Structures are given as structure tokens and as C-alpha cells.
Amino acid sequence: MRNTSKAATLESKFPLLAVEDHCIISKDADVTVCFKVRLPELFTVASAEYDAIHSAWFKAIKTLPDYTIVHKQDWFIKENYAPDLSAEDQSFLSKSFETHFNERAFLNHYCHLFITQTSKERMKMQSNFSSLCRGILIPRDIRDKEAVIRFMEAVDQFERIINDSGYIHLEKMTADEITGTQHQSGLLEQYLTLSRESGASLQDLQLGAEEMRIGNNRISIHTLSDTDDLPGTVSSHSRYEKLSTDRSDCLLSFASPVGLLLNCNHMYNQYLFIDNSNENLSKFEKSARNMHSLARYSRANQINKEWIEKYLNEAHSFGLQSIRAHFNVMSWSDDPTQLKQLKNDTGSALALMECKPRHNTTDAATLYWAGIPGNAGDFPSEESFYTFIEPALCFFTGETNYQNSPSPFGIKMADRLTGKPIHLDISDLPMKQGIITNRNKFILGPSGSGKSFFTNHMVRQYYEQGAHVLLVDTGNSYQGLCELIKGKTKGEDGVDFTYSEDHPIAFNPFYTDDGVFDIEKRESIKTLILTLWKRDDEPPARSEEVALSNAVSGYIERIKLSNTYPSFNGFYEYVRDDYRKILNEKQVREKDFDIANFLNVLEPYYKGGEYDYLLNSDKQLDLLSKRFIVFEIDAIKDHKILFPIVTIIIMEVFINKMRRLKGIRKLILIEEAWKAIAKEGMAEYIKYLFKTVRKFFGEAIVVTQEVDDIIQSPIVKESIINNSDCKILLDQRKYMNKFDDIQAMLGLTDKEKSQVLSINMNNDPKRLYKEVWIGLGGTHSAVYATEVSNEEYLAYTTEETEKMEVMNLASELDGNVEQAIKRLSLKKIKTNKEN
Incomplete structure (x- = not known):
């Protein structure tokens, strides 16, 4: 047919x-x-x-x-x-993130x-x-x-x-x-x-x-x-x-x-x-x-x-x-x-x-x-x-969707339009491409903008990729994540130091494991003593800086020759006795260096003084091998003496890691504590940290929520912003009228300003997320979504009631925070389905 x-x-x-x-x-x-x-x-x-x-x-x-x-x-x-659930070493939170999407x-x-x-x-x-x-x-x-x-x-x-x-x-x-x-x-x-x-x-x-x-x-x-x-x-x-x-x-x-x-x-x-x-x-x-x-x-x-x-x-x-x-x-x-x-x-x-x-x-x-x-x-x-x-x-389409970074290192964010996970490298690849010259980051976001969720999300992924993470916090923002890591590593990581009068943070600024006092160690000691000695509005004279430098060098030589145990008490006694004689022999005038005033100001930190425990610790902080450390100093954030000193002590811990851990990524994240160390006398210290950390495969991150802090502080611009090639901003619409000043301070282009002001303006109501702007070197920038799973939310949350619910359930489960989060997550999913 x-x-x-x-x-x-x-x-x-x-x-x-x-x-x-x-x-x-x-x-x-x-x-x-x-x-x-x-x-x-x-x-x-x-x-x-x-x-x-x-x-x-x-x-x-x-x-x-x-x-x-x-x-x-x-x-x-x-x-x-x-x-991607195939990786054998994938963590509980990484799996929950992948499963969520x-x-x-x-x-x-x-x-x-x-x-x-x-x-x-x-x-x-x-x-x-x-x-x-x-x-x-x-x-x-x-x-x-x-x-x-x-x-x-x-x-x-x-x-x-x-x-x-x-x-x-x-x-x-x-x-x-x-x-x-x-x-x-x-x-x-x-x-x-x-x-x-x-x-x-x-x-x-x-x-x-x-x-x-x-x-x-x-x-x-x-x-x-x-x-x-x-x-x-x-x-x-x-x-x-x-x-x-x-x-x-x-x-x-x-x-x-x-x-x-x-x-x-x-x-x-x-x-x-x-x-x-x-x-x-x-x-x-x-x-x-x-x-x-x-x-x-x-x-x-x-x-x-x-x-x-x-x-x-x-x-x-x-x-x-x-x-x-x-x-x-x-x-x-x-x-x-x-x-x-x-x-x-x-x-x-x-x-x-x-x-x-x-x-x-x-x-x-x-x-x-x-x-x-x-x-x-x-x-x-x-x-x-x-x-x-x-x-x-003009009828040609001119853009594509967000692309994954080809770098093996990075963090997972989400496409702001569709919510698809994006692999993003904001540290290594931009350095190799010459987009940035350092890995430092400056994070600005008002309260409630999702700042702590983003920082938790970022440091958790850095930690899981082998980085040493040290956090200086003033609001228990990282407590849940720290406890989760502590439980998972059986106390090897997830070390939480919370300052209290019964258990104050103390260290010995003159102690070194190997007895080597390099230039960085000497500068660190001088900066600490200068902070104890001078007020914020009282810059040291050149003759005073020279005298202090000579005193530190002389005491270090004494340690090497006499084989005595180094301490702040020993330094104080050296200045009081031996160094005084040296100054008299040189006929150094009192107006050039007032040694009596110097000893009087430092006396509270000498034995028998009010703060003698701070700088004379006989127990060294063994934190070199600890990969996730949180210093919670909320209890002393308003103390004019303790706050800057304790912060410097913590800095010393990080600098020790920075110098001694070769070829290992190091990260220090400083929340509002940066205010204490960004005073006039400490500007050089901050600048030193931000400039030097790059050479040691590290990055320094400063987080703040007060716009006035950056607008009114030239120290912030000179020491922090100028040395942070990666800038991260969250919702700034409440500062719309001040944003021209913020734009000038951060050196943002008009394109970057438009991106920042578009944050959270057209969010999908079916998804729970907050947007964040990330700018690299003034040339590459985009807005991403910080969207996390229920499990990550419970680990990152800063809501007091939610944190207590997690911790209370964990205590019933022999301290197993991971199991507590799993149970509460299932409960939350069940409740959402019923509603």
C-alpha cells in the first residue's frame, strides 16, 4: 500500500x-x-x-x-x-546545606x-x-x-x-x-x-x-x-x-x-x-x-x-x-x-x-x-x-547568570535571582589574578541585617577547608558553631574563652617557645607597653619611643645572658633598677624620658598590683594546634583598661600562629573589639597586623555595625579599610541619607553604590535569606544571597531563646549539639508542614 x-x-x-x-x-x-x-x-x-x-x-x-x-x-x-554528597569528609553542616538545595x-x-x-x-x-x-x-x-x-x-x-x-x-x-x-x-x-x-x-x-x-x-x-x-x-x-x-x-x-x-x-x-x-x-x-x-x-x-x-x-x-x-x-x-x-x-x-x-x-x-x-x-x-x-x-542580551569560581577553595553562597548555590572564592583566585593584593576583609552591616549569619557561614567553611580560625567576639555570635565543632572534635577544636573575674585571660608577652625574639615579637611587646603607658590622646615623644625600645632590647638581652624566666615582672624590675642606672649614666633628662612616671603607670600590672595576673601568666596558652578558637570578651567591653589589653593578648596569640604555622591558612575575625585597638596609640599595631598577615597566608577581618564608627574615624580608614581589598556590606538602606559619606570612605564606585542599595529590595518571599554585597579590589563586585539550611540556622542563630533551646536539648543528650540540632530541625520541618 x-x-x-x-x-x-x-x-x-x-x-x-x-x-x-x-x-x-x-x-x-x-x-x-x-x-x-x-x-x-x-x-x-x-x-x-x-x-x-x-x-x-x-x-x-x-x-x-x-x-x-x-x-x-x-x-x-x-x-x-x-x-554534591559524595565527599567522604563532608561535615554535618555541609551536607545539610547541599540537601537543603x-x-x-x-x-x-x-x-x-x-x-x-x-x-x-x-x-x-x-x-x-x-x-x-x-x-x-x-x-x-x-x-x-x-x-x-x-x-x-x-x-x-x-x-x-x-x-x-x-x-x-x-x-x-x-x-x-x-x-x-x-x-x-x-x-x-x-x-x-x-x-x-x-x-x-x-x-x-x-x-x-x-x-x-x-x-x-x-x-x-x-x-x-x-x-x-x-x-x-x-x-x-x-x-x-x-x-x-x-x-x-x-x-x-x-x-x-x-x-x-x-x-x-x-x-x-x-x-x-x-x-x-x-x-x-x-x-x-x-x-x-x-x-x-x-x-x-x-x-x-x-x-x-x-x-x-x-x-x-x-x-x-x-x-x-x-x-x-x-x-x-x-x-x-x-x-x-x-x-x-x-x-x-x-x-x-x-x-x-x-x-x-x-x-x-x-x-x-x-x-x-x-x-x-x-x-x-x-x-x-x-x-x-x-x-x-x-x-x-541593542536587542542583544548582555548578561548571564552567576558562575561558579573555578578555584577549589571558596565558600558557598546563593544566586540572588534563583537561589541556586554558587561556589565563590573571595581569597585565593582574586589574589592570583591580581584583582586584590591582600585577603583582608572589612564587613559592615547594621543589627538585624544578617551579618552574624554570613560571618558564621564564612568562617565555618574556612575551618572545614583546613584554615586556623581565631574569633574575637563581644556577643556570643559564634557559641553554637563553636560548641558543635567542640563536640565533633572531642575538644580538640572549638575552644571557647569567655573572660570573667574568676577566669581572666592572661599571658606572658615576653615568652617564646624557641627563645627567638624577632623584629615582629619586639614590636608587639613595645606596642603593648606603649598602650599601657600612654593615654589615647597622649602620643609618645620620639625620645620616649627610643627609650622604650632600648629598655625592651636591654631586657631581652638580659634574658638571653642570664637564662632567667622572662615575665613582665622581670621587665619592670629591670627598668626600675638596671635601666635607671643606664639612663643616669647617659644623663637622659627627665623631660625626654620620665622613668618615675613610666614605672608609676605600669605598677598596677606588676606583682601585688590590681592587674598583676594579666601579664605574668606561668601557664602559656597552648593554642598553636587549635584550629577554631573563640575569645568572648563581652564582660569587659566597656572596661577602659582591661578591654584593650586583653584584645592585645589575643592578637599576640594570633601573631604567634601567624609566624609559626608555615603554609597553613590563618584567619582572625574581630567583631566590635576593633574599637578598643583602633585608638590613636594602637593605629600602628592594627596597620602592622593588616599589612603583615598577607605575607603569612593569612587574612584579618574586621566586623562592625555602626556607620558612625567608620565615618568619624580616620584610624579605621588608614589602618583597616585601606588594607582590606575585600569589602562586604549588608543592608544599608537605613543609612540611605548617610551613604554618600560611606561611599566616599570606602571608595565605592557609583556601580557599587547601586548594587549595595539594591540589597534585599526584591527578595523572593518563598525563600528565607538575606543578601550581601561583596566587592573585590574596586573592580569586581556582586550581590549574593546568604541562604542556609535549618541545621545551619540553628547552629548560627543569635536569638537567645533559640540558642537556649539548642543548648538545653544538647545537655540532655550528653552535650551532643549535633544531635540536638538534628532533632530540632526535624521538629521545625514537621511544624512547617502542619502549618
Whole structure:
């Protein structure tokens, strides 16, 4: 029986012939070079940068020869996050984080660029000449081999111009990436199945006027193929109102509504057809004359004549190149009931661009067919409109979603738009790339902005990757995490020192394990004694600094010669007795160094004094091997004498780690305690710490919540901010009126200011998270979401009632904090389900 169906095989209609030298050759002798495109990340591009990107595209396209088609194809595919639970040494909290995001849906973006050399005849073909409408495709010969060589040279130049811009990166696709391998699907297979998954099998294609279907996926196409459908004005970028304020603008590319902001499976095709510009303009000149002669018969002819003349005037006045363009959005779903919603969403996205949404059914099949990579020569010419290169480029999407850092080290944050976990390195890779010159961090966030959650989340991940972490806290922000680590390591780590009168923190500033007093140790001792001796508003004279330095050096020599046990008491006695004699012999005047005053001020720290326990400890703090240490000094934060001294004692512990732990990452995080050590006399100490820690594979982090502290303190700027290449800010909207001062103090650009002021402005109500801005070296910055699992929340929480609930349950479970957190997390999940 004869087969009367209209079905045809894909093989018989397939328009491509081969892939040679990593180029696609069509049966009509078109040659196509394929690129993978890496665009800047969403919400990270400023106005000037959008203009620079637009200019780079323009310069690159101007290098291409006539009868070339530029086809940019952006895929936006809904995918689900697959957690990494395979690591054997993964901690309890890391697993809970990964599990929390299991199956989290997000929109993934893949961008490709196809540059096709075709012929003058092919550029003029309409939809009825598409390879879909022909019975047999007979391959043609490439007659002009020289033209192909010139085309390839132009493409190389195109690639170099785009890559040199620094904003976009093009990478040529290989033959395997185009055609696929046994284990990985290729680009052609992915297009014909509308799937990026490996192993997706080819399915029936129904390419009809009423319905387009690939397997179970039903396709809807909206086109921009007529100037009547376009907005009155276009630009390279537009203001995104949801994240903008009256003081700042959040910018996205003009075509962003049909990019990542359109939350469905879709593909955005952008075509530029580079005809011979002179021929196009000559044709328009002839058309204008015809319209002029027919103008008296129809007002429409008169209007068309005016539009054509305006187009010609623009072209000749500014030397613009006449081209044709076309843009379409192809969306799909395997659920027939969602097709209407898809059409509405796509139409709304085009309307946001001030375009007239046109749902195309007439040429849907030929548009899909022309979208096959390498088959742009099959595009129906009647679906394009005449324009110039500059306005056409405004319809190119300009950004992609957040990308994972290639570095093995880093922290896990979340994409602010979709909530997908992002691996982010804010320490090592930026150092290697020269973006930053130190790993130090300055964190600013008011109370309730999620600051302690972010810092807990960060230091926990640093610790799990082998870092030594020392925290100076004034509010028990790290108690839960510390107790969890202590229980997990059976007391080896998670050491918590809480200052109290019964158990004060004490040390011996003159003690060294190896008896070596290097320059750093000597400077540390001098800074400590200077802090004890002088008030904040009383800087030492040069003669006093010299006398103190000589006293410290003399006592150290005494220790080495006499083999006596070093202590502050010994130093005090040395100054009182031996050093006094030396000064008398040198006839040092009292006004140059008042030794009686010096001894009188330091007497409270000598034996029998009020604070004699502080600097004369006979038990050395054995913290060199402890990897997670918390000093909680809230009890003395308002004590003018104890607070700065205890803080310096803690600094000494870290500096000892810094000097002796070779090749191991070290991190010191100072909460509000920095105020005590950022006084006039301590500025050099802080500056020393922030400058020196870089050389020892370490980083110093300062956290504050009071804006006035940084605005009014020159010490903060000189000692901390200028030596912190990584700045981290949380919600600053309550300081909106003061933000110009903050911007000036931190040296933020207008782009960075806009990013900071957009924090938490458009949060997804279905997710519980706070946003945080991270800036690196003044050149790289973005806003991320700090979203954690229930287990992490219970470990990080600073709410007194929640902390007590965890600790009380842990005490019932023999101190097992991990088990307590697991039980409370399950209870919380159950309660949420019931509600």
C-alpha cells in the first residue's frame, strides 16, 4: 500500500552536510563558525560598561564581509540543582546545606554565536525556498575558496576584538562539541531535542502552522520582524525598577526581559544579516522616488516616502551601514495546559521592552528550521526588517547568570535571582589574578541585617577547608558553631574563652617557645607597653619611643645572658633598677624620658598590683594546634583598661600562629573589639597586623555595625579599610541619607553604590535569606544571597531563646549539639508542614 502521509525523514531534509576544521558546512555551501559565549554576570554591569560592550560588538561586526549572517542564540533552560554528597569528609553542616538545595529549580543560561558566510542569492530567499520545502537537497560546491579564506580571517579578527574588550569571551567550539560524542550530546542534537541532557533521544518533529511540537514539547514563537513592532527608542541598557532607588539605578541590558528575567524554558534568537549596504541604499533611493511620484494618490505613500528619506539621511549623514535584523523568542513546555501561560509571559516580556508582541504561526516552522546551528542561510528574508548595526545590537542580551569560581577553595553562597548555590572564592583566585593584593576583609552591616549569619557561614567553611580560625567576639555570635565543632572534635577544636573575674585571660608577652625574639615579637611587646603607658590622646615623644625600645632590647638581652624566666615582672624590675642606672649614666633628662612616671603607670600590672595576673601568666596558652578558637570578651567591653589589653593578648596569640604555622591558612575575625585597638596609640599595631598577615597566608577581618564608627574615624580608614581589598556590606538602606559619606570612605564606585542599595529590595518571599554585597579590589563586585539550611540556622542563630533551646536539648543528650540540632530541625520541618 502506498504511503500517502506528509511525513519525511530528518535525514532527507537535514540541511547540513559536514563539520570540517570545526566549521559547519551546509548543503548549500554555507560556512559557519561556532562560538561559546561568556557574558558578564547579572546585576554586575554599569552604564559605561554596557556602552563598551555595545561598542565592542559594533566594531567586531564591522569587520565582517558582505553576505554574512551573525546569529546569537541564547538558551534558557530550567534545571534542578544536584547536591554534591559524595565527599567522604563532608561535615554535618555541609551536607545539610547541599540537601537543603536539593532539586532547587533555576534557570540556566547557555550562549552561542554562529557566524555564517552565505551568498547574495541565499540572503534574498523567502520561506517558500527553505530546505524544508524542497524535496531533495543536493550539496553544492564551494566555488570561491579565496572568499572562504577571507571570511575566516575576518572571523578571527572578530573574535580578537570581542575578547580584547574584557567583558565578553568567545571560545571556538570543536567538532565534538558541535556533533557530540558517544558520551556527550552535541549542539545539533541538543537543538533538535530541545534538551541539554546527555543521552536525550531524537523524537518526532511536527512542524505545522497550527502546532509545532518536538516530542512532547509544544513550541510557541514570538517574533520581532517588522519595524512597526519595535519601540520608538532603544538603548544598550535600561533601568531595572525593582532594584533601583531614587538615589541609585540598577541597570540591565535592553533585552533582559526576554533573557534571565523570563522564567520558563525558552530560546532567544538574534539575527543580523549583513547585506551589501550600498545596494540596499540604492534600492531605497529608487523606492523613495517611486513613493514621491505616487504620494498624491495616497497619504500612506507620502508617509512611507518620509520614513525612507529619514533612513537614507541617517545612513549618509553618519556613514551608517544598512543591514537587516530579526529577533524571536521560542518558548516551550511539555504540559499543554501551560502553553497559554507561556504565550502570555513571553508577550509580557516583549511588552516590557515596549515592543508589540506578535505570536507567529505562519513561519514558525521555517524560523525553527533556520535556527539550527549553521543553517541561518535558510532564514526567510521576509521575516527581517531594515535597520542599522547600532540599534540592532541593542536587542542583544548582555548578561548571564552567576558562575561558579573555578578555584577549589571558596565558600558557598546563593544566586540572588534563583537561589541556586554558587561556589565563590573571595581569597585565593582574586589574589592570583591580581584583582586584590591582600585577603583582608572589612564587613559592615547594621543589627538585624544578617551579618552574624554570613560571618558564621564564612568562617565555618574556612575551618572545614583546613584554615586556623581565631574569633574575637563581644556577643556570643559564634557559641553554637563553636560548641558543635567542640563536640565533633572531642575538644580538640572549638575552644571557647569567655573572660570573667574568676577566669581572666592572661599571658606572658615576653615568652617564646624557641627563645627567638624577632623584629615582629619586639614590636608587639613595645606596642603593648606603649598602650599601657600612654593615654589615647597622649602620643609618645620620639625620645620616649627610643627609650622604650632600648629598655625592651636591654631586657631581652638580659634574658638571653642570664637564662632567667622572662615575665613582665622581670621587665619592670629591670627598668626600675638596671635601666635607671643606664639612663643616669647617659644623663637622659627627665623631660625626654620620665622613668618615675613610666614605672608609676605600669605598677598596677606588676606583682601585688590590681592587674598583676594579666601579664605574668606561668601557664602559656597552648593554642598553636587549635584550629577554631573563640575569645568572648563581652564582660569587659566597656572596661577602659582591661578591654584593650586583653584584645592585645589575643592578637599576640594570633601573631604567634601567624609566624609559626608555615603554609597553613590563618584567619582572625574581630567583631566590635576593633574599637578598643583602633585608638590613636594602637593605629600602628592594627596597620602592622593588616599589612603583615598577607605575607603569612593569612587574612584579618574586621566586623562592625555602626556607620558612625567608620565615618568619624580616620584610624579605621588608614589602618583597616585601606588594607582590606575585600569589602562586604549588608543592608544599608537605613543609612540611605548617610551613604554618600560611606561611599566616599570606602571608595565605592557609583556601580557599587547601586548594587549595595539594591540589597534585599526584591527578595523572593518563598525563600528565607538575606543578601550581601561583596566587592573585590574596586573592580569586581556582586550581590549574593546568604541562604542556609535549618541545621545551619540553628547552629548560627543569635536569638537567645533559640540558642537556649539548642543548648538545653544538647545537655540532655550528653552535650551532643549535633544531635540536638538534628532533632530540632526535624521538629521545625514537621511544624512547617502542619502549618
